[in-house]
Amino acid sequence: MNLKVSVQYQLNEYKWPVIIFYVIVLLVCTVSLTAIMPVDDSTAVKGRFGGIEIATIIFLFIAGMNSFRDAFRLFIQNSISRKTLFAGRLVCVGIVSSAMALIDTAVNLTGNMVLSSVSSAFIYQSLFTIIYGTGYNVQTANLQLAAGSLLFAAASYLAASMFGYFITVLYYRLNKSGKIAVSVGVPVVLFVALPLADAFVLNNAINEGFKKFLLFAFGLSNGVKPWFGIVTLLLTFAFFSGISWLMIRRAAVKD
Amino acid sequence: MHLNFQDERPIFIQLAEQIEDAILSGAFPEETQIPSTTEISVTYKINPATALKGINLLVGNGIVYKKRGVGMFVATGAVNLLLQKRKKEFTEKYVNSLVKEAKRLNLSKEDILSMIERGFENE
Amino acid sequence: MNSLIVSDVTKYYRDIRALNNVSVEFERNKIYGLLGRNGAGKTTLLNIITGKIFADRGKVTLNGTEVSENDEMLRNIFMMSERNYYPEGMKVTDAFRWTKVFYPGFDEERAVRLADQFGLGTNNKINSLSTGYGSIFKLITALCVNVPFVFLDEPVLGLDANHRELFYRALIECYSENPASYIISTHLIEEVSAILEEIILIRNGEIILKESRDELLYKYYSVTGSISAVDSYAAGRKVIGADILGGMKTAYIEGIPDRNSVPDGAEISKIDLQRLFIQLTNA
Numbered sequence: 001m002n003l004k005v006s007v008q009y010q011l012n013e014y015k016w017p018v019i020i021f022y023v024i025v026l027l028v029c030t031v032s033l034t035a036i037m038p039v040d041d042s043t044a045v046k047g048r049f050g051g052i053e054i055a056t057i058i059f060l061f062i063a064g065m066n067s068f069r070d071a072f073r074l075f076i077q078n079s080i081s082r083k084t085l086f087a088g089r090l091v092c093v094g095i096v097s098s099a100m101a102l103i104d105t106a107v108n109l110t111g112n113m114v115l116s117s118v119s120s121a122f123i124y125q126s127l128f129t130i131i132y133g134t135g136y137n138v139q140t141a142n143l144q145l146a147a148g149s150l151l152f153a154a155a156s157y158l159a160a161s162m163f164g165y166f167i168t169v170l171y172y173r174l175n176k177s178g179k180i181a182v183s184v185g186v187p188v189v190l191f192v193a194l195p196l197a198d199a200f201v202l203n204n205a206i207n208e209g210f211k212k213f214l215l216f217a218f219g220l221s222n223g224v225k226p227w228f229g230i231v232t233l234l235l236t237f238a239f240f241s242g243i244s245w246l247m248i249r250r251a252a253v254k255d
Numbered sequence: 256m257h258l259n260f261q262d263e264r265p266i267f268i269q270l271a272e273q274i275e276d277a278i279l280s281g282a283f284p285e286e287t288q289i290p291s292t293t294e295i296s297v298t299y300k301i302n303p304a305t306a307l308k309g310i311n312l313l314v315g316n317g318i319v320y321k322k323r324g325v326g327m328f329v330a331t332g333a334v335n336l337l338l339q340k341r342k343k344e345f346t347e348k349y350v351n352s353l354v355k356e357a358k359r360l361n362l363s364k365e366d367i368l369s370m371i372e373r374g375f376e377n378e
Numbered sequence: 379m380n381s382l383i384v385s386d387v388t389k390y391y392r393d394i395r396a397l398n399n400v401s402v403e404f405e406r407n408k409i410y411g412l413l414g415r416n417g418a419g420k421t422t423l424l425n426i427i428t429g430k431i432f433a434d435r436g437k438v439t440l441n442g443t444e445v446s447e448n449d450e451m452l453r454n455i456f457m458m459s460e461r462n463y464y465p466e467g468m469k470v471t472d473a474f475r476w477t478k479v480f481y482p483g484f485d486e487e488r489a490v491r492l493a494d495q496f497g498l499g500t501n502n503k504i505n506s507l508s509t510g511y512g513s514i515f516k517l518i519t520a521l522c523v524n525v526p527f528v529f530l531d532e533p534v535l536g537l538d539a540n541h542r543e544l545f546y547r548a549l550i551e552c553y554s555e556n557p558a559s560y561i562i563s564t565h566l567i568e569e570v571s572a573i574l575e576e577i578i579l580i581r582n583g584e585i586i587l588k589e590s591r592d593e594l595l596y597k598y599y600s601v602t603g604s605i606s607a608v609d610s611y612a613a614g615r616k617v618i619g620a621d622i623l624g625g626m627k628t629a630y631i632e633g634i635p636d637r638n639s640v641p642d643g644a645e646i647s648k649i650d651l652q653r654l655f656i657q658l659t660n661a
Contacts, residue, residue: 002449005479070465076430077463078480079452252431255461258572263648265592266572293554297547301572302409302591303554 002080006088007095010071014063014096021059022103025052029111052104053127053153057160060097064164068172076253086245089165097157105150128152128226135224148226155233159240166240172254173247258299266301270309275318275337278329285329289319316340379454380441381405382427382527382559387436389422389583396422398583400436404527407557409549409573411564411591414580415659420563421460423580424529428457453481457529458520462512464504470515471500483524492518492548496541509536517545521552530562534569542566546573567652577651581659591651598654599635602628603644611641619657630657 029052067089075085108126125133126149136145171179198206215221219228258269277283290298296306310327313319318333330336357367382404389397397419404410414420425431427438429446438445445451464473470493478484493500496514498507504515517533534542550573553560564570577594579587587594598618601608605627608620616632630653635646649657 002453002480008479009476073463074465074476076428077457077459078477079429079449079455080480081429081447081449081452083447084449250432253425253463293551296554297550299572300543300546300550302575303550304575305572 001084001087003084003087003091006075006080006084007091009074010067010088010092011095013067013071014092017059017063018096018100021056025055052107053156056100056104056153057156060100060157061160061164064093064161064166065168067161067165068168072172072248072251073253082248082251086248090241093158093161093165097154097161100157101150101154104153105146108149109146126153127156131218131220131229132224132226135226151230152226152233155230155237158237159233162237162240162244166244169244169247169251173251258301267305267308267312270295270299270301270306271312274309274313278318278333279337279341283329285331285333287329288325289327289329291326379406379526382445382455383439384423384427385436385439387423387426387433387438389419389426389431389433396583397426397433400580400583400585402578402585402588404559404561406526406559408559409553409575410559410561411567411570411574411577412561412580413563413567413577413655416565418580418659419583420580421531422583424457424459424531424561424563428452428455428529430459454525455527455529456481456520456523456525458516458531458533460532460535462504462516466505467503468505469501469503470498470507473504473515473519474500477519477523481523481525484519485522485524489518489522492521495548496544510538510541513537514541514545518548521548524556525558527559527561530560530564532564533562534564534566542569546570549573567655568650571651579655579658586658595648595651595654598630598632598649600628600630600647600649600653601635601640601644602626602647603641607641607644611639611644619660630654 071089072082072085075082105126112125126145128149129136129145131152132148133145170182174182194206198204212221217228217232219225258266258273262269274283274289277289278285283289292303292306292310295301295310296303299306310319314321314327317330317336319327320330322328353367384400384402384404387397387400388395400419400423412420412424422431426433427445429452432446440451440454443451445455468476474484474486474489477489478486490500492498493515496511496518498511498514498518502511504512507515513533513535514537517530520528520530520533534545537545546569549560552558562570562574571591574591576590577587578585589597601611603611604625605622608627608629612629612631617629618632619630621628630649637646640646
C-alpha cells in the first residue's frame with residue numbers, strides 16, 4: 001500500500017487552506033481585540049472570548065466537503081487503489097485535526113495569558129471550558145482544562161472533517177434524482193415535517209427528545225461528564241468514516 | 256524513405272530490399288555502419304520487431320553483420336553478393352513478365368528486341 | 379512478471395451488455411492495436427483493466443494476482459484516457475511532478491524534452507489546453523511513465539499531421555529504448571498499422587479476433603474486376619464484403635488466393651488493415 005504518497009498528496013491539499021485560515025483568524029482576533037481594548041480596568045467581567053474552535057470546526061467541515069473528488073480522480077488516474085486513498089484520508093485528517101487542536105489550544109492559553117495580563121474584565125475561554133467549565137474549579141484546574149480542551153478540540157475536528165467528507169462522497173455516489181431527493185428531502189424533513197409533527201401531533205416530543213439526547217451524549221444531563229462529549233465525537237467520526245468507506249470502495253469514476 | 260504498404264510482400268522484405276538498394280547504389284559502402292533498428296523503425300514508422308526481422312534477413316544472406324557493442328555493418332563482398340542475387344532474379348522479375356505482357360499486347364520478339372535496343376541508346 | 383490476463387469479463391450498463399465474457403492476454407513488450415467501432419466496448423474494457431470501474435463478472439490478473447484494488451499490481455499499469463482526470467487548476471509541470479511521486483520510474487527529463495518538441499507549454503493549466511494539446515500532455519506522460527503495461531485510448535485525438543508523426547516516432551523510440559507493452563486504441567488505423575505487432579478486434583462487446591498483424595493481413599485478399607468476373611471467382615469462397623462502382627466490383631475474401639482460377643480482367647491484391655477492419659465490423 002502506497003500510504004505515504006496518499007497522505008502526501010491529501011495533506012498538501014490542506015496546506016494553503018490551513019495557512020489562509022489562520023492568517024484570517026489572526027487578523028480577526030487582532031482587529032477585534034484592539035477594537036475592544038478596555039480603557040478603564042474595573043474588575044467586573046465585561047466579556048468572554050473564546051470558541052476559536054468553532055471557526056476551525058466550520059473550516060474543517062467545509063474543507064472535508066472539498067476533499068474527495070479531485071483526489072479520487074487523480075489517484076485513479078495514477079493507479080492508486082481506493083483503499084489507499086481512504087487510508088490516506090484518515091491519516092491526513094488525523095494529522096490535521098491534531099495539529100490544529102494543538103495550535104488552537106496554544107492560542108487559547110496565550111489568549112488567556114494576554115487578556116488576563118491586560119485586564120480581568122475579559123476572559124478567554126476554550127470551547128471546552130465554555131461547555132464544561134462548571135465542572136471544574138476554573139482557578140485551579142488549568143492543566144485539566146487545557147488537556148480537556150485539546151482532546152475535545154481534536155475529537156470535534158475529526159468528526160467535522162469526516163462529516164463534510166461523508167456529505168461530498170454521498171453526493172458523488174448519488175445520481176441526479178438522488179441528489180435532488182436528499183437536497184430537498186433532508187431540509188424538508190428536519191425543518192418542516194418534524195417541527196409540524198411536533199407542534200400538532202406529538203406535543204413537542206421530538207424536540208424534547210432530541211434535546212435530552214444531545215445533553216446526554218455530551219455528558220451534560222446528570223452533572224458534568226466531559227468524557228461523554230469526547231466519546232460521542234469520536235463515535236461520530238467513526239460512524240461517518242465507516243459509511244464513507246462503504247460508499248467509496250465500489251465507486252466508479254464518473255466522467 | 257517510404258514503404259509501400261499496399262505492396263503484396265511483407266514489410267520486412269521490402270525493408271531488406273531498400274537497404275540492399277542503398278548498398279548497391281553506394282549509399283552504404285562496405286564495412287560502414289548502417290542505421291540501427293531503432294533509427295530504421297522510427298524513420299519508416301514500423302514496429303522495431305519488423306525492422307529487426309528485415310535486418311536479420313540480410314544477416315542471414317551475408318549482406319550485413321553485427322559488430323557487438325557497436326551496430327550493424329555492411330559485409331565485405333556484399334555488393335558482389337547482391338549483384339549475383341539480382342542477376343538471378345532479373346530473369347524471373349523482368350524478363351518473364353516482359354514476355355508475358357508482350358504476348359498479351361501482341362508484340363513480336365522482333366518488336367521487343369528493337370525496343371530494347373532503343374532503350375539502351377536512350378539511357 | 380508475465381502477461382496481463384483478462385478473464386471472462388462481463389459488464390452491464392443497466393440492460394445493455396457492454397462487455398460479454400471478454401478474455402484476452404496482453405504479453406510483455408508488444409505493441410497491440412485494440413480496434414473497434416464507437417461503442418464497441420474498448421474504453422469500457424480499458425476502464426475495467428485500470429480500475430476506473432468494476433466488472434460485473436470476471437477478473438483481471440497479473441502473475442496470477444488480481445489487479446483490482448491492489449496497489450502493488452496496479453503500479454505496473456498506466457492509462458492515457460480520453461477524459462481528463464487531473465484537478466482543476468493543476469499545471470502541466472505540477473502534473474509531471476506528481477506523476478513522479480506516484481510513479482518513481484517516471485522520466486521527468488524526457489517528458490520535459492518531449493513537451494518542448496511538441497510545443498507544449500508546461501506552465502499551462504491542463505484544463506485550459508486545447509483538445510490536441512490535452513492529448514499531447516497525456517501521451518507524453520504515458521510515454522515517460524516506464525511501467526510494463528501502458529494503455530493509450532485515442533492518443534492522437536485532435537493532433538495535427540505533424541504532431542501525429544512526432545507521436546509515432548516518440549512511441550517507437552520509447553518502445554525501443556525501454557521495452558514495454560503498449561496497447562493502442564485508435565480510429566486512425568492505417569497510420570498506425572505498421573507499428574502494431576498484434577491486432578485485437580472488438581465488436582459489440584466481444585473480442586472477435588486476436589492475431590499478429592502480418593498473419594491477419596495474410597489471411598485476406600481482394601479481387602477486383604468486372605462484376606461477372608469477380609462473382610464467378612468468388613463463388614464458393616468466403617466473401618466478407620464487397621464494393622461496387624458501375625460495372626466494376628471488388629470482393630473481399632477470406633483465405634489464400636488461387637491465382638490460377640482468376641479470370642481474365644480480374645486482379646488480386648492485398649487488403650489494408652483499415653479496409654479489413656471496416657469489412658469485419660460492418661455487420
